[in-house]
Amino acid sequence: xxxxxxxxxxxxxxxxxxxxxxxxxxxxxxxxxxxxxxxxxxxxxxxxxxxxxxxxxxxxxxxxxxxxxxxxxxxxxxxxxxxxxxxxxxxxxxxxxxxxxxxxxxxxxxxxxxxxxxxxxxxxxxxxxxxxxxxxxxxxxxxxxxxxxxxxxxxxxxxxxxxxxxxxxxxxxxxxxxxxxxxxxxxxxxxxxxxxxxxxxxxxxxxxxxxxxxxxxxxxxxxxxxxxxxxxxxxxxxxxxxxxxxxxxxxxxxxxxxxxxxxxxxxxxxxxxxxxxxxxxxxxxxxxxxxxxxxxxxxxxxxxxxxxxxxxxxxxxxxxxxxxxxxxxxxxxxxxxxxxxxxxxxxxxxxxxxxxxxxxxxxxxxxxxxxxxxx
Numbered sequence: 001x002x003x004x005x006x007x008x009x010x011x012x013x014x015x016x017x018x019x020x021x022x023x024x025x026x027x028x029x030x031x032x033x034x035x036x037x038x039x040x041x042x043x044x045x046x047x048x049x050x051x052x053x054x055x056x057x058x059x060x061x062x063x064x065x066x067x068x069x070x071x072x073x074x075x076x077x078x079x080x081x082x083x084x085x086x087x088x089x090x091x092x093x094x095x096x097x098x099x100x101x102x103x104x105x106x107x108x109x110x111x112x113x114x115x116x117x118x119x120x121x122x123x124x125x126x127x128x129x130x131x132x133x134x135x136x137x138x139x140x141x142x143x144x145x146x147x148x149x150x151x152x153x154x155x156x157x158x159x160x161x162x163x164x165x166x167x168x169x170x171x172x173x174x175x176x177x178x179x180x181x182x183x184x185x186x187x188x189x190x191x192x193x194x195x196x197x198x199x200x201x202x203x204x205x206x207x208x209x210x211x212x213x214x215x216x217x218x219x220x221x222x223x224x225x226x227x228x229x230x231x232x233x234x235x236x237x238x239x240x241x242x243x244x245x246x247x248x249x250x251x252x253x254x255x256x257x258x259x260x261x262x263x264x265x266x267x268x269x270x271x272x273x274x275x276x277x278x279x280x281x282x283x284x285x286x287x288x289x290x291x292x293x294x295x296x297x298x299x300x301x302x303x304x305x306x307x308x309x310x311x312x313x314x315x316x317x318x319x320x321x322x323x324x325x326x327x328x329x330x331x332x333x334x335x336x337x338x339x340x341x342x343x344x345x346x347x348x349x350x351x352x353x354x355x356x357x358x359x360x361x362x363x364x365x366x367x368x369x370x371x372x373x374x375x
Contacts, residue, residue, distance in 0.1 A: 011037055015045060016070060019055060025063025056129055066130050081105075084172070084181060085115055087214040092117035096203035099187035100125045103172075104140040105180065107132065111140055114181070125165055125186040139169035140182035151339070153223040155249050157201060161346045165189055166197050170208040176217040177224060183208045194349070195285065198251060198267045237309060237366030245309050245366065246272035246301065249340050254279070255298040256290045256317070264290055269336040270299070276360040277313070278325070280333055283353035291317040291357055299359065313364035317357040329356045 014035050018026060031042050046064060049055045056067040088103045095101050095117065102116040110132040118126045135141035139160035142152050152158050160167040167186050171179035185204060187197070209220035237245065252270045255263055266287050271278040277299060281288035291297065295316040302310035322328035333354060337345035 011035060011041070012045060012049075015042075015049070016054065019064065019066045019070060025065040027063055031064075081114070084211065084215050087211050088115055088183075089117070091207050091211060095185075096200050096207065097185075097187075099185055099191075100127075102127060102140075102184040102186065104133070104138070104144070104182045104184055106144045109135075111135060111138065111144060111182075119187075121191075123188055123191075125188065127186075138184065139167035140184045143169045143171045143182040144179055148223060151249050151341075155251075155340070156205065156222045159194070159197065159341055161194070161341070161349070162189070166192055166194070168197060168201065168204060170204055171222040172208055172211045172215070173217055173220065173222055174212065174215050176212060176219040176221055179222060180215075181211075183211065193282065193285075195266065195268070195281070201251070201267065234367050234369045237311075237368060241309075242311060242364070242366040243272070243274055245303075246311065248303075250301045250303060251340070252277070252279075252299050252301045254287065255300075256287055257294045257296060258290055259293060269340045270301075271332065271335060271339075276358050278320075278332060278356065278358055279317075280329065280336060280354050280356045283355050285355075288355045288357070292319065297359060299361075307368045308370065309366065309368045311364065311366045313359070313361040315359050315361040315363070317359045320356040320358055324358070325356060329354050332356055 015031060015037075018031065018034060028039065028042060028046070031037065031046075032039055035042070037045075046055065049070075050057070050064075050067070053067045054070040055064050057064055084103070088101075092101045092115075098119050098121055100116060100119045103114045104111045105114055106112075111134075113127050113129070113131045113133070116127055116129075118124060133141065135145065139158045142148060142158040142160070145152075157168060157170045160169070165186055166189055167184060169182050169184045172181040172183055174180045183204065185200070209217075212220050251267045253265055254268045255265045258264050264287060268279050268281075268287075295318060297315065297317050299313045299315075300310065302308070320329075325332055330350060333345050333350055
């Protein structure tokens with residue numbers, strides 16, 4: 001048996017290894033039996049590590065489990081996971097909306113919850129400390145997949161519709177391109193709509209970008225390794241370039257007019273057929289009511305990374321019936337869901353009454369590069 005110069009260090013490391021090897025947790029007696037340590041010494045060590053955040057308990061007499069600082073030791077390619085944990089806890093103190101935020105990393109063959117900020121609302125989503133997930137169990141699995149789908153690479157986020165919740169996941173990238181962790185927002189479905197959740201994508205993307213910057217990212221361009229070294233001045237997009245760009249899963253911002261005359265802007269899914277945009281909204285949603293009262297709209301679609309392509313269009317939104325669309329409104333909804341979510345639309349959502357509109361642009365232009373002065 002090796003005689004250690006600092007026995008306390010050996011006991012501490014032995015306890016940490018035991019905790020990492022048993023994600024379900026350990027009891028004090030199991031620690032005594034496996035580490036050959038006295039109960040008094042064990043409890044002093046447990047209390048110290050608990051105060052430091054390396055271990056935790058869900059209840060006073062519950063098993064001891066790995067805490068956030070210990071969990072950060074495994075399953076992450078980050079140089080200093082503690083920096084990310086600190087940054088996450090600070091950012092999560094003021095979230096874009098009061099729903100549960102979680103930080104996950106890959107721990108093959110599963111995903112590992114490093115930390116969470118649980119919503120203060122009475123009905124909320126909450127995870128177990130140190131919980132592990134199968135990759136297909138959460139939206140974060142699509143973000144941390146070693147071969148993410150083309151939709152995830154293009155959009156830079158993934159939304160998962162569960163039976164009773166929505167999940168929105170975005171990548172955190174230490175080098176600005178390759179995900180090291182995932183920022184996950186989880187919310188009860190009854191409290192949100194897909195349209196409503198989409199309005200928070202930009203704020204969540206900004207949070208993921210700030211977290212990436214704080215751990216060393218020089219840029220925030222997930223999955224985009226072939227960035228241009230210099231972004232040139234504005235250049236127009238040709239018609240074929242516009243059509244190609246509009247086939248990508250880029251969310252549009254639609255601006256319409258309220259009855260008061262003030263503008264209303266909302267992110268929407270859309271389909272472009274080379275001549276017109278086709279959009280859908282739940283019957284009774286405010287913006288669809290506004291379109292029925294005043295059909296004049298503007299659309300903008302852009303990408304947040306080089307070459308910074310963007311489209312702007314103006315026209316009128318004309319309501320459509322099932323007979324006006326090939327296979328009707330349900331088929332349009334299915335195509336939009338597959339394009340923007342990468343999965344069929346949830347049956348409950350699909351069964352609700354929907355309205356569809358066709359927007360034929362009176363004016364449309366596309367550009368790439370930095371915005372020109374005065375544009």
